[in-house]
Every structure is written in C-alpha cells, then in structure tokens.
Amino acid sequence: MTLIFLISVFAGFIGALSGMGGGIIIVPALVLLGINIKYAIAASMLSVIATSCSATAAYAKERIVNVKIGTFLQMFTILGAIAGATLTLHLSEKPLSLMFGLILLTSWITLLKKGVSVAHYDNKGGFVDNYLELSGCYEEKVPPYRIINYKSKHAILGGPFMFLAGMVAGLLGIGAGALKVLILDLLMGLPPKVSTTTSNYIIGITALAGSSVFFASGYLKPGLAVPIILGVLTGSWVGSKLLVRMVEEAVRKLFLVILLIIALEMIWRGI
C-alpha cells in the first residue's frame, strides 16, 4: 500500500505539471504490481478526478483556466468518456493501446517540428468561436509580466476531436490530457499555459463521467483507490505550485519529453 502511495505521488506530480492526469503512470504501474487492469483503470479514473480538482483549484485562482472554452468542450468529452468506459467493460484494449500510442507519436513529431511556440494568439476565430465568446487573457507570473490576450479558432472541429479524447480517457482510465492539450494547442491555437490548465479543468468532469460507468460495474474498489488518490493529490499539489511560476518554454519541453515516454509505453503495451 505504501508502494502504491509513492507511485501515486510521482504520477500526480507529473500529471499536474504537464496538464495530464496521473493515470498514464498509475495504470501500467498497478498492472506491474499484479492488479487486474480493469480495477486499475477504475481506480485510476477516480484519482484523475482528484488530481484535476486539486490542480484546477489552484489554476482558477490564478485566472489561467478558461472556463468558457472548458465548459463548451466538456459537452463532448463526457459523452466520449461514457462511450469509452462502456467499451472498456466489454473490449480488449491491446489494439487500441497500439493505435493510441501511434497517434501520440505522430502528434509528438508535429509538436517537436513546431518548436518554439508562437507569441501571438490573436486568432480570427470561426462562427462557433465568436458565438460562444471563446477568448480570454492572462498575466504571466514571470518577468516581463506581459498580459497575453488570446482567442480560439476551429472550435467546430475541437468538439468532435474532444469527443475522441474523452473516449480514450474513458477507455484507458486516464485523463488523456496529452490529447486534450494537443487539441487546444495545435487545433484551437491557445497558449500552452491556457491549454494545460483548461485541459486539467475538462479532465475532472470527463473522469467523473467515466467513473459513473465503472461505479456500479464492481470494478471500483475504495481500498485500492484511496492510497492512490491520497498519493496523487500530494504529487499534484506540489506540481501545481510549480507550474504557475514556470515559463512557457519549460512547460513545453517537459510536455514533449513526457509525451514521447507515453507514446512509446502505449505502443509497447499494444504489441
């Protein structure tokens, strides 16, 4: 139980720092400890709610989270998560892990090629972006303390893509924050810090939708979930304290490294 707790502390830390839930580390770690993967997924899904809530509490206070963009995209992710979690109860996840790993690897190469992030996020925005007022601003906590204004684009495509991200989340018991950050960052053109924090905000509700499916399935064991949740909360608390003080580039670099590890891990699991 102490080991599970320690792994969870590490997972929570990485999860909060990169905008992903800690599930991506917890699930394979629990499987290595000899726990049935479906119990691992259900417990991980609960820990994802905890991580997201704790981190969002900090980000919302710092005014980095964009609630409107988050709320709009939640509509799609919860439907995806319910569909994904229902599939998990019935499907084998091997081919899906492989597919997920490959998708992540492709995105990783795209992100790497992009390199330094763009400084201007003043997108024109489509009909949906303008109608739903998907824009905002935040202030950097590092000198020169710039106020960054931004507006989203391609929200009409962001929705369906978020459904898929939600589905992956429900299917594998992870936050799928990596995918959500990619959609917010590359497709909707949001600044990295807004992407990671807003993705964290969406993850909590998505994980609740996924957990609702696992709830009555009998795969949810509080005795397993409790040390995980406590560990993840400890880790994510430390992680969220660090993020608001970090520069954009540092977040991006860390995100790139973690994304590669997950991609390779997923492919390994799928083979």
Next chain:
Amino acid sequence: MTQDKQEISQTKPQRPSNIDEQCISSVIADDIKAHKDAIARLNEEIKKHQQAILALQKKLSTIPAVRKVVSLEDIISTVYRWGVALTIIFFVAGMIRFYIRHDSLNVDYSMFYKNFYQFTEREMQFITLGHFRTEVLLNAGLMILLLTPMIQVLATGVYMVVANKNWKYGIITLFVLLILSISLLLH
C-alpha cells in the same frame, strides 16, 4: 496634426521685408518649434503613463480583495478546494482508523450499489446515525469526491445565468449536468 503645425511655423518666417524682422521671426519660430516639440514629447509621456495605468488597473482587478463581485473562477476554486479538503479528511480518518483498529475490512472490498444516488443515500444514513466505520469513512470521502465536480458544474451554470445573464452557457452546463446525472443514475 503636429506635422501641419510645424509646416505653418516654417512658412511664417519667409514673409518679413527687412533683415532684422527676418532674424527676429526666425528666432521666434525656433522657439515655437521647441515648445511644440516639448508638447509632443510630453504627449508621448502621457500616452506611456496612460498605458501603464491601464495595465496596472487590469492587474489590480485580478486581486481578490479589490474585486467588488465574486468571480466564477473564485467559486470554482472554492468548490474544488473544499471538495478535495473534505475528501482528504475522510480518507485520512478512514486510513488512520484502519491502521489503529485493525478493522476486519479487507482493503479490496467492493461496492455493490445500483447507482451513485442509492450509494449517496445509504452513506448519508450511516453518517447521520454516527456509524463511523472505516468503510463508511472511505465511502464518504468517495461520495464527496464524485459530488465535487457535479457541484462545480451546477455552480458554473447558476453563475452563468444569474450573474452573467449568459443563457448560452446556462444551457451548455445544464446539458453537461444532465448527461452526468443520467450516467450516474442509469448504470
């Protein structure tokens, strides 16, 4: 505007008929030009200070103590902070009890409830009756953890409609809440 004025001041000294007048007028024109340049510089300074004031006002508005109304971000932050804090309290209490009392509880106990609302109802009964068994404490933490995002969505929806009069987001949050409720109720 300033360019036009500068052109006028340059054309004026060309008119005088004798050398003295020409000299005096060119000196005066130079003075006028110097003052105008000073005004232009000061205007630039004013512009800079105005921009600085705007930036500071924006910064000031983000400080919680200064804001007149409670922002949505504050509400979300508060709901999540309390939700997580209560969850931790119940979990830690449950774990302490588990280790101290060496409860008969198997750590891998399963939960058999039809749905989340039935679970919540049963849990509330235990708590109000004062049955603080390890299992009850851990389940209570779990119940709070699952209810926290629901309450947050509800609070967001109410805020959007009441404070912002934003019906678009009222409908969106209602949709999210409905899907979550149906999913927790049906499974």
